[in-house]
Amino acid sequence: MMNKNVEKSINEQIKKEEFSSRLYLAMAIWCESNGFPGAAEFLYKHADEERVHMLKLVHFVADRGGKAKLMPMNPPEQDYKSLLEVFKEIMKHEEYITASINELYGVALKENEFTTANFLQWYITEQVEEEKLFSTILDKISLVGADKAGMFHIDKELEGMAASKTVPEAGA
Ligand code: FEO
Numbered sequence: 001m002m003n004k005n006v007e008k009s010i011n012e013q014i015k016k017e018e019f020s021s022r023l024y025l026a027m028a029i030w031c032e033s034n035g036f037p038g039a040a041e042f043l044y045k046h047a048d049e050e051r052v053h054m055l056k057l058v059h060f061v062a063d064r065g066g067k068a069k070l071m072p073m074n075p076p077e078q079d080y081k082s083l084l085e086v087f088k089e090i091m092k093h094e095e096y097i098t099a100s101i102n103e104l105y106g107v108a109l110k111e112n113e114f115t116t117a118n119f120l121q122w123y124i125t126e127q128v129e130e131e132k133l134f135s136t137i138l139d140k141i142s143l144v145g146a147d148k149a150g151m152f153h154i155d156k157e158l159e160g161m162a163a164s165k166t167v168p169e170a171g172a
Pocket residue numbers: 017020050053094097130
């Protein structure tokens with residue numbers, strides 16, 4: 001049986017990953033209707049990835065004899081002032097998720113749940129990758145400022161990144 005504190009913390013993380021997916025979906029919708037089709041494509045895919053992050057946790061809880069619970073949540077922000085604001089918010093959100101994963105890892109260690117701690121290593125590595133990716137994109141957007149040609153170029157770049165991204169299976 002899964003330790004109750006660990007189960008509760010994982011369920012909170014399930015909610016956060018589900019929210020991440022909805023947040024990026026809301027941002028993708030904003031990008032699509034504000035002239036950034038490449039950024040939209042990139043964020044639609046990223047929303048799918050967050051859903052996989054959620055599903056991996058759901059399967060892990062089930063495999064360990066626990067019970068995954070879905071929780072109510074408030075809708076994400078759907079209005080943004082600019083693409084810069086979108087990516088600033090993403091960066092802030094990912095830093096929050098990293099802190100949350102680290103906290104969850106701490107709970108697993110405290111409860112001597114080494115299998116869970118081992119499983120969470122994947123998320124720790126993933127967060128490093130995500131923060132690196134989003135800080136690179138954010139730097140680029142900050143650099144071009146309000147320059148229209150620069151923004152067009154960035155949107156194209158995001159489109160290329162979306163095309164080369166494959167969303168992994170939750171069981172992988
Ligand atoms: Fe599930 Fe973007 O971290």
